[in-house]
Structures are given as structure tokens and as C-alpha cells.
Amino acid sequence: MSRRKREKHHAPRKYASSPVTVSGPSETAPVLEPGHTFASVTDKISSIVLTRKTSRGWIFGFAVAFTLMMAFLYATAYLFARGIGIWGTTIPVGWAFPIVNFVWWIGIGHAGTLISAVLLLLHQEWRTSINRFAEAMTLFAVSCAGLFPLLHMGRPWVFYWMFPYPNTMDLWPNFRSPLVWDVFAVSTYFTVSILFWYMGLIPDMATLRDRTKSRIGQIVYGMMSLGWRGSAAHWQRYEVAYLLMAGLATPLVVSVHSIVGMDFASGIIPGWHTTFSPPFFVAGAIFSGFAMVMTLMIPLRSIYGLEDFVTLRHLENMAKVILATGSMMFYGYAAELFFAYYSGNEYERYLAINRILGPYGWSYWALIACNVLVPQLFWSERLRRNIFVLFAVSLIVNVGMWLERFIIVIVSLHRDFLPSSWRMYYPTVWDFTHLIGSIGLFFTLLFLFVRLLPVISIFELRSLVHETDEEA
Amino acid sequence: MGSPAQSESLYGLLAEFEQPEEVVEAARKAYAAGYRQMNAYTPFPVEGLSQALGQKPTALPWLVLLGGLLGGSAAYYMLYYASVISYPLNVGGRPLHSWPSFIPITFEMTVLGASFAAFFGMLALNGLPHPNHPLFAVPAFSLASRNRFFLCIQVRDPLFQLEQTRRFLEEMAPRVHEVQP
Numbered sequence: 001m002s003r004r005k006r007e008k009h010h011a012p013r014k015y016a017s018s019p020v021t022v023s024g025p026s027e028t029a030p031v032l033e034p035g036h037t038f039a040s041v042t043d044k045i046s047s048i049v050l051t052r053k054t055s056r057g058w059i060f061g062f063a064v065a066f067t068l069m070m071a072f073l074y075a076t077a078y079l080f081a082r083g084i085g086i087w088g089t090t091i092p093v094g095w096a097f098p099i100v101n102f103v104w105w106i107g108i109g110h111a112g113t114l115i116s117a118v119l120l121l122l123h124q125e126w127r128t129s130i131n132r133f134a135e136a137m138t139l140f141a142v143s144c145a146g147l148f149p150l151l152h153m154g155r156p157w158v159f160y161w162m163f164p165y166p167n168t169m170d171l172w173p174n175f176r177s178p179l180v181w182d183v184f185a186v187s188t189y190f191t192v193s194i195l196f197w198y199m200g201l202i203p204d205m206a207t208l209r210d211r212t213k214s215r216i217g218q219i220v221y222g223m224m225s226l227g228w229r230g231s232a233a234h235w236q237r238y239e240v241a242y243l244l245m246a247g248l249a250t251p252l253v254v255s256v257h258s259i260v261g262m263d264f265a266s267g268i269i270p271g272w273h274t275t276f277s278p279p280f281f282v283a284g285a286i287f288s289g290f291a292m293v294m295t296l297m298i299p300l301r302s303i304y305g306l307e308d309f310v311t312l313r314h315l316e317n318m319a320k321v322i323l324a325t326g327s328m329m330f331y332g333y334a335a336e337l338f339f340a341y342y343s344g345n346e347y348e349r350y351l352a353i354n355r356i357l358g359p360y361g362w363s364y365w366a367l368i369a370c371n372v373l374v375p376q377l378f379w380s381e382r383l384r385r386n387i388f389v390l391f392a393v394s395l396i397v398n399v400g401m402w403l404e405r406f407i408i409v410i411v412s413l414h415r416d417f418l419p420s421s422w423r424m425y426y427p428t429v430w431d432f433t434h435l436i437g438s439i440g441l442f443f444t445l446l447f448l449f450v451r452l453l454p455v456i457s458i459f460e461l462r463s464l465v466h467e468t469d470e471e472a
Numbered sequence: 473m474g475s476p477a478q479s480e481s482l483y484g485l486l487a488e489f490e491q492p493e494e495v496v497e498a499a500r501k502a503y504a505a506g507y508r509q510m511n512a513y514t515p516f517p518v519e520g521l522s523q524a525l526g527q528k529p530t531a532l533p534w535l536v537l538l539g540g541l542l543g544g545s546a547a548y549y550m551l552y553y554a555s556v557i558s559y560p561l562n563v564g565g566r567p568l569h570s571w572p573s574f575i576p577i578t579f580e581m582t583v584l585g586a587s588f589a590a591f592f593g594m595l596a597l598n599g600l601p602h603p604n605h606p607l608f609a610v611p612a613f614s615l616a617s618r619n620r621f622f623l624c625i626q627v628r629d630p631l632f633q634l635e636q637t638r639r640f641l642e643e644m645a646p647r648v649h650e651v652q653p
Contacts, residue, residue, distance in 0.1 A: 241594035
């Protein structure tokens with residue numbers, strides 16, 4: 001069936017029934033490979049959790065991730081014992097690796113909500129196969145992100161001072177500070193992400209409860225399904241709640257990284273003090289989040305044989321989003337330079353020159369290569385469909401986005417207004433342990449998730465089968 | 473004719489269908505026949521099923537609105553109370569009631585309140601968690617989370633007559649199960 005005909009056929013149907021092949025040339029790959037039934041998608045996805053034996057690859061991967069997580073815990077224990085002097089963080093670079101890592105992780109954590117909520121509202125059905133995984137990724141990335149400001153506090157055991165609560169000191173947090181807004185934004189984001197993710201899991205927990213043969217599985221999945229029976233009344237409220245949550249999460253996801261941007265924008269440091277920070281940060285978050293989803297999805301789909309559900313179409317669409325947001329990043333970098341020139345402010349001008357030609361100039365050129373030049377490959381349709389290119393570019397973008405935060409935080413700070421206070425920043429082994437260890441924590445959680453919970457939303461896939469059938 | 477004793481030992485009759493369209497059609501017919509105490513069970517949300525069963529649209533959106541308003545107004549009041557009443561702090565002569573800087577937290581708390589209302593409101597209205605249910609005792613019902621569609625007419629429906637209702641369902645569905653309470 002031609003694309004036009006299909007669209008026409010579909011036009012009168014309402015919500016959640018946009019044409020399954022939306023864009024692109026006539027030979028777009030399908031969202032779901034043909035030949036699947038309600039039963040086959042259910043069995044395929046639930047078997048990954050229920051019947052498939054734990055593979056050696058999984059055990060090996062989990063062991064590596066777990067070891068790195070232990071390194072993280074070791075470094076953290078040492079940090080608590082000795083204080084943050086073990087890091088390279090020193091004035092004038094008072095916000096160093098921990099804040100770079102915080103912003104990097106929280107940016108990665110934006111793709112999940114974006115894919116689940118925004119694409120749901122935009123009727124992009126291709127989201128169905130990747131939303132569950134992306135949501136889980138969001139949760140784990142935000143967990144990693146949340147740890148860094150806590151560790152960076154120096155006295156993390158009094159972290160609750162950031163929250164307004166009746167206290168004997170008779171004090172309140174400074175509610176006019178973006179740093180306090182950040183506490184609210186990140187904790188709200190984490191909470192809402194958990195609720196949204198868990199809500200999506202409830203019907204699938206019921207599926208696993210009904211499929212599993214083990215007693216423990218029946219009890220655990222049974223408890224987690226909360227007694228879901230899939231009644232028409234349940235589904236009706238469920239769909240309303242899901243849609244409303246998506247509508248709430250959409251402005252939330254924009255607000256979170258905007259507020260992270262304001263953390264910087266409200267400081268007077270050249271390179272931070274710009275009004276365009278919030279939207280620039282949001283674009284960067286989408287860029288890095290999609291790159292991370294792609295980095296993880298490409299191996300996952302081939303290991304678990306999910307090529308029928310996560311098709312080339314998904315990867316190609318994600319590549320297009322990366323290309324679009326990458327171009328926004330390019331605009332951002334260009335605007336930064338223009339503002340520096342046009343402001344006439346010598347500190348701003350010096351900052352721009354120092355970024356490009358200063359002692360950390362290599363990081364700027366690497367950033368341009370990673371975030372601006374490399375994603376341009378995705379203009380080519382052939383390269384967008386090449387798994388190796390997709391994987392390589394997504395890794396490069398992840399590195400590029402880390403570098404961007406490095407440049408914003410560290411390069412801006414190391415030379416501010418007064419040359420007598422300039423100093424180079426050198427990370428220590430503990431800085432790197434915490435960075436790599438947090439990646440270990442992220443992958444540990446991800447490995448457990450892949451093993452214990454359905455990586456693709458089964459009930460939404462059944463809906464997709466139904467719609468695809470109707471169309472045929 | 474089901475005697476009262478017979479009916480009391482039942483929760484209802486459960487008809488099993490293979491296609492989503494069939495259960496919608498059956499629900500429509502059952503509603504037209506006057507049955508009200510019934511529900512359908514499907515592996516995914518089926519369009520039009522709830523309306524066919526004569527269920528009213530949920531009041532959940534109002535709950536969510538309420539949750540959002542509560543969250544937002546509580547947050548704003550807290551910010552106002554802290555900054556103006558409890559701990560007024562003069563920073564460079566700026567107004568104590570600096571509402572623009574209160575917006576982000578008010579917004580976050582609005583979203584949080586509304587999300588809590590959406591999630592817990594959905595569970596509460598659905599009567600969840602509810603770990604066990606008479607339907608779970610029917611072996612075939614485990615397919616309600618895979619590829620089968622069910623319509624259950626409950627005994628407490630005033631029109632329920634064991635034989636008649638069974639015949640009514642059997643006309644539409646190949647398999648009809650008895651559900652013990």
C-alpha cells in the first residue's frame with residue numbers, strides 16, 4: 001500500500017492512530033515487522049525475562065558494571081572520610097567534575113521523558129518500542145545525576161538542609177536562588193519519572209504474573225501488578241491518567257534543564273551569564289539523551305533479537321532528531337561567539353578567545369568535531385541506515401556533550417575577571433573514578449532492568465499490532 | 473432458571489472472545505439487552521469498549537486539576553510565608569514578595585501535585601491495589617493479558633438468570649466460563 005493511500009485510509013480515526021509510516025521516502029522501514037500477533041509479541045518480550053537463560057554475556061557485562069559501581073562506592077567512602085579535597089576541585093574552579101557529570105547525566109536523562117511524553121502527544125507511534133527502555137534509562141541517569149551535587153556538597157549528611165522543613169535553626173532555603181529551584185526541579189522530575197514509568201509497567205506486570213511459572217515470580221510480579229485485570233473501566237481511567245501524565249511531563253522536562261541552565265545563567269561569570277542558556281541546555285539535553293538511547297538500543301536489540309520491534313525506522317528517526325538538535329547546538333555555539341563579539345564586553349570577548357585558543361582549546365575543537373561535524377553525517381540516508389555509523393556517531397555525541405559541559409563549567413571558571421586568580425584545573429584519579437564509577441552504577445541498574453522487567457511495553461505493542469492489522 | 477442458591481455460588485459468567493471487535497459488539501448487545509453489572513477485560517485498551525458497556529467518562533481529570541492547584545498554591549504560599557512573613561531578608565532593597573523568582577518552584581510543585589493525583593487517583597478510582605479477584609481463579613483468564621478478550625456479566629445484575637444469561641453469551645462467544653466468587 002502506498003504511503004498516501006495509507007494516510008487517506010487512516011485520516012478519520014482519532015487519537016493514537018496516526019499513520020504508522022509517517023515520514024520519509026516511500027521505502028521507509030516499518031515500525032513493526034509484519035506477521036506479529038497479540039500472542040507473538042507478548043510471548044517474545046516476556047520470554048526475555050521469564051524463560052531465557054541468563055547469558056554469559058549478561059553476567060560478564062553485569063560483572064564489569066558492578067565492579068565499576070564498587071569503585072564508585074569506594075571513591076565515595078574515601079571522599080566522605082577525607083573531604084572533597086581529594087578531587088581536583090580548587091578555587092577558582094569551584095564547580096568541577098561533579099557538576100560537569102551532574103549536567104551530563106541529567107541531560108541524558110531527558111530523552112526518556114521526551115520519547116514517552118512528547119512523542120505520545122505528537123502521535124508518533126514509533127515511540128512505542130523504545131519508550132519503556134528510554135524511561136528506565138532516564139531514571140537511572142537521573143539517579144546518577146542526583147548523586148553528584150550531593151557528593152559535591154562536602155557535608156552530604158546534611159543534604160536535607162536544602163529542603164524547606166521546620167527546623168530549630170529557624171532558617172529557610174534561599175528561594176530566590178536557582179540552585180534551590182534545581183533541588184525542586186530534579187526531585188520532582190525524578191518522582192514524576194518513576195510514577196510515569198511504573199504506571200506504564202502495571203499492565204505488563206500483570207502479563208508477567210500470568211505467564212511466569214515460578215512461585216516467586218508470581219508473587220513479585222503479582223504484587224507489582226497491583227491486581228491489574230485489564231477491565232474496560234480500568235483501561236479507560238488508565239489511558240486518561242497516562243495522557244495527563246504525559247501532558248504534565250512535557251513542560252516538566254523542559255523546565256528541568258532550563259533551571260539547570262539558570263544555575264549558570266544567574267552567575268556573573270563570563271560564559272555563564274547569558275539569557276540563552278536555558279533553551280540551549282534543553283536542546284543539548286535532547287541531543288545527548290537520544291544519542292544515549294541509540295548507544296544502548298543498538299546492542300540491546302541485536303542481543304535479544306528485538307529487530308522486529310526496534311526497527312531501522314526507529315534508529316533512523318532518532319538519527320534525524322540527533323541531526324536536528326545537533327544543528328541547534330551549532331547555532332548555539334555560533335550565537336555564543338556572536339554575543340561575545342557584539343557585547344563589546346572585554347571579559348566576554350576574552351572568554352570566547354580563551355575557549356578556542358587557550359590552554360583548553362583542544363576541548364573546544366573536539367567539541368565542534370563531536371557535536372557539530374560528526375552528526376552532519378546523518379544528512380545521508382545511507383549512513384542513517386548503517387548500524388555501525390549510528391553506533392559510532394552516538395558514542396561520539398555522548399563524548400561531545402560531556403566535553404561541552406566541561407567547557408561551560410571548567411573553562412569558564414579557570415580564567416575569570418582577575419588574572420591573578422587564574423589557575424589551571426587538573427582532575428585527580430578520584431575525579432575519574434567517580435565519573436567512570438557512575439557509568440558503572442548506570443549500567444548495573446540497566447543490566448538488572450533488562451533481566452528482570454520487560455524492556456518493551458508489551459501492552460502498547462499489542463495495541464500497535466491491532467492498529468497495524470486494521471490497516472492491512 | 474438459576475435458583476438463588478445457585479446464583480449465590482457464582483460471581484458471574486465470563487465469555488471469551490478472540491478479537492477485540494467481537495467483545496465490543498458483545499458488550500453493545502449486552503447493554504442493549506439491559507445488562508448493567510458487567511465489565512470487559514482486554515489485553516490492551518480497546519477503543520469504544522467502555523462506551524459500549526455504558527461506562528461514564530472518568531472524573532480523573534478533575535482530580536488532577538485539583539491536585540495541581542493544591543500543589544501550586546501550597547508551594548506559592550510556602551514561598552510567600554518564608555520570604556515575607558517568617559524570614560524577611562532585605563537583599564539590596566529588592567521587594568520581599570519577589571514573585572517572579574517564586575514561579576519555578578510553584579510550577580514544579582504544581583506538576584508534582586497533579587502527577588500524584590493522576591497516579592494515585594487512577595489507582596484509587598480503579599480500586600487498586602487489589603491483589604486477588606474471583607476472575608483470577610478462571611484458568612483461561614490468564615489470557616486476558618495475552619490475546620483473549622473477555623466479557624463478564626455478574627450475578628448481582630438484576631437481569632441475571634443463569635440459564636438465560638449463559639445462552640445469551642453462548643450465542644456470541646464460543647466459550648463461556650463460570651466464575652466462582
